[in-house]
Structures are given as C-alpha cells and as structure tokens.
Amino acid sequence: MKWQSALNDYQLYLKIERGLSQNSIDSYVLDINKLIKYLVHNNISHSPIDIDSNSIQQFIYEVAKTVNARSQSRIISGLRSFFNYLIFEDYRTTNPLELIESPKIGRKLPDTLSEKEIDLIIKGIDLSKPEGERNRAMLETLYGCGLRVSELIQLKISDLFFEEGFIKVTGKGDKERFVPIVGITQKYINIYRNENRIHLNIQPGFEDTLFLNRRGKQLTRAMVFTIIKQLVVKIGLKKKVSPHTFRHSFATHLLQNNADLRSIQMMLGHESITTTEIYVHLDKTHLTKVVEQFHPRK
Structure with a gap:
C-alpha cells in the first residue's frame, strides 16, 4: 500500500464514517503529509503498513526541533x-505510536x-461604510x-426563527442545534438584511446565505478574522x-451570570460536558457563589 492511497482512503473514512468537517480532515492530512515528507527527504522507504515505531520516533524528534509541545x-x-x-x-495489527508518549502540556485556557x-470593538465599526451594518450584525x-466562525459564515436566512427566539446552527459533523437569539441581535440582523443586504448583487447559490461579501457570495473564515483584527488594532486593544474569542466570552459571561454548565454545553454544541468545564477554570469566583448559595451549611 502506498502512502497516497492510504491517505485518500483515510480522508473518505474521516468524512463518511466519522462525519468530520473539511477543516478537521485537512488538519489530519497535514500531519500525515509531514511524516511522508520526512520519509522522502531522508530516503526512508517504509510504507504505511511496515513503518515501525523507531522511524516514527525519529520523525517526532525532528518535529520537536521546530514546533512547541502542543503542536507535537x-x-x-x-x-x-x-x-x-x-x-x-x-x-x-499494531500501532507504531502505541508506546510513544505525547509531551505533557498544561491546559490552555481560552x-x-x-x-x-466587546462593546468597544463593536463601537469601532464604521457604520457609514456599506459593510458596516453587516459587520455589526x-x-x-x-x-x-x-458561534464558531464556520457556523457564522454558513448561517442561512432559512435558519432564522426569530418569532420563536432561536436560530438553527449547523456545527461540527453537520450536527444541528437550536440556539437562543436575543432581541438586540435580531435587531441588528434585520437592519443588515433590510438596509444593506438587499442592495447586493447576490450570486446564484447564495440567495439563502445570510452574511455576504461585496460580490454577493459567502464570506470566508479569513475575512472574518481580518475584520476583527482590524477593529482590535483600530481601538488600540492590546x-x-x-472570532473564537467572542465564543469563549459568550460562555464565560453566561457562567459568571449563573448559567448552568449543561445549558452552556447545549448552546455551544459541545459533545462532552468536559469540554465546557474549561470555563469553570476561567472564573473560580463562580464556584464560590454556588457554594455560598446552595450549600446547606453556608
């Protein structure tokens, strides 16, 4: 079996069997390609079937020279x-990484x-520009x-259920969830739709996409990153x-205002509650409030 053949089959497995997004699949493929390039560069002729732990370990040693522990x-x-x-x-029949340990890394808090x-960043938006209302919304x-940035750019007009107070979000693995949307957010989306979006020359296939670029097509992840970066520089925030910082802030502020972790988990679309629990580490004062409010010997 050749490496490229194995890699192609693996990508199909990740997409069809595990239902991963293309971004996640690309990340897996990138790491395997690093191993393949290492083997080619060093004239090592192992195939995916016969490569052993020693060759993998040597590759890890090389990787460790250029990347941090988290990337390793x-x-x-x-x-x-x-x-x-x-x-x-x-x-x-065996995994060559079975005995290879990952470097110990601390838990990275978001x-x-x-x-x-957040108010300062949003107030930094120039509403006199055509894209201003879109950026605020x-x-x-x-x-x-x-939301995750991928969920934001894929949001459809048909996903908006404002009368019921929800939006339908398509998350990782194409899993759908309904997330509450407050009145102020609805207001800014409606302003964008009624005063800005209707004037765009919307391209075929993007009629239902909510947030569009000036050419009437779906925004890219990179464009959302750029918009936020420019605003942060503009207001002098060090x-x-x-985009993920807004998602982390959403969860942290809910926790600070006594929302329960299970509700936050559902809104974020986390499969495991342990993923959501990281926000407890951000705000330990929340734990003190819970004990003071609910412990029988307070």
Whole structure:
C-alpha cells in the first residue's frame, strides 16, 4: 500500500464514517503529509503498513526541533488516529505510536474579552461604510449566540426563527442545534438584511446565505478574522482576539451570570460536558457563589 492511497482512503473514512468537517480532515492530512515528507527527504522507504515505531520516533524528534509541545501532541494524536484506522481496516495489527508518549502540556485556557471590550470593538465599526451594518450584525451574532466562525459564515436566512427566539446552527459533523437569539441581535440582523443586504448583487447559490461579501457570495473564515483584527488594532486593544474569542466570552459571561454548565454545553454544541468545564477554570469566583448559595451549611 502506498502512502497516497492510504491517505485518500483515510480522508473518505474521516468524512463518511466519522462525519468530520473539511477543516478537521485537512488538519489530519497535514500531519500525515509531514511524516511522508520526512520519509522522502531522508530516503526512508517504509510504507504505511511496515513503518515501525523507531522511524516514527525519529520523525517526532525532528518535529520537536521546530514546533512547541502542543503542536507535537497534536501531530502524535493525528498519526495515532491514522494508524488506528489502518488496524481497523486490517492493514496492520499494531500501532507504531502505541508506546510513544505525547509531551505533557498544561491546559490552555481560552482568551476572553470583558463586556466593555466587546462593546468597544463593536463601537469601532464604521457604520457609514456599506459593510458596516453587516459587520455589526456578524459580531453581535458571534457573541450573542456563541458561534464558531464556520457556523457564522454558513448561517442561512432559512435558519432564522426569530418569532420563536432561536436560530438553527449547523456545527461540527453537520450536527444541528437550536440556539437562543436575543432581541438586540435580531435587531441588528434585520437592519443588515433590510438596509444593506438587499442592495447586493447576490450570486446564484447564495440567495439563502445570510452574511455576504461585496460580490454577493459567502464570506470566508479569513475575512472574518481580518475584520476583527482590524477593529482590535483600530481601538488600540492590546489583546490577541479572534472570532473564537467572542465564543469563549459568550460562555464565560453566561457562567459568571449563573448559567448552568449543561445549558452552556447545549448552546455551544459541545459533545462532552468536559469540554465546557474549561470555563469553570476561567472564573473560580463562580464556584464560590454556588457554594455560598446552595450549600446547606453556608
């Protein structure tokens, strides 16, 4: 079996069997391609079926010279998944990464913004420009609904159920969930739709896409990152801010205002409550409030 053949089969498995998004699949493929390039560069002729742990370990040593511990851990995890797939398909009987340990890394807490900082970023939008109302509606939706950037740019007009107070969000693995949307966010989306979007020359296939670029097509992830980065620079905020920062802030502010973790989990679309629990580490004062309010010996 050749590497490219195995990689093609693996991508189909990730897409069809595991239902991963294209971004997740690309990430897995990138790590495996790093291994393939290493083998080619060093004239190592191992195939996916006969490569052993020694060759993998040497590759990890090389990787460790150029990337941090978190990236090393991700690469090891991605390769382990690939070889588990080969075992699943009966191409191999053992995983060459079975005894290779990932470097220990601390739990990375997500960056967050205060409510004041979010207000400053949104107020920094120039509403006199054609895209101003769109940008305000986008950031209000990112923060107000806790969306991933991929979920934001894929949001459809037909996903808006304002009378019921919800939007339908398509998350990782094409899993759908309904997320509450407050009146102020609805207001800014309606302003954008009625005063800006209707004047665009919408291209075929994008009639139902909510947030469009000036050419009438779906926005890219990179464009949303750029919009936020420019606003952060404009207001002089000395923080690293991305679309995901708005999502983290959404969850953290809900927790600070005594929302329960299970509700936050459902709104964020986390499969496991342990993923949501990271927000408890951001705001330990919340734990003190819970004990003071509910413990029988308070």
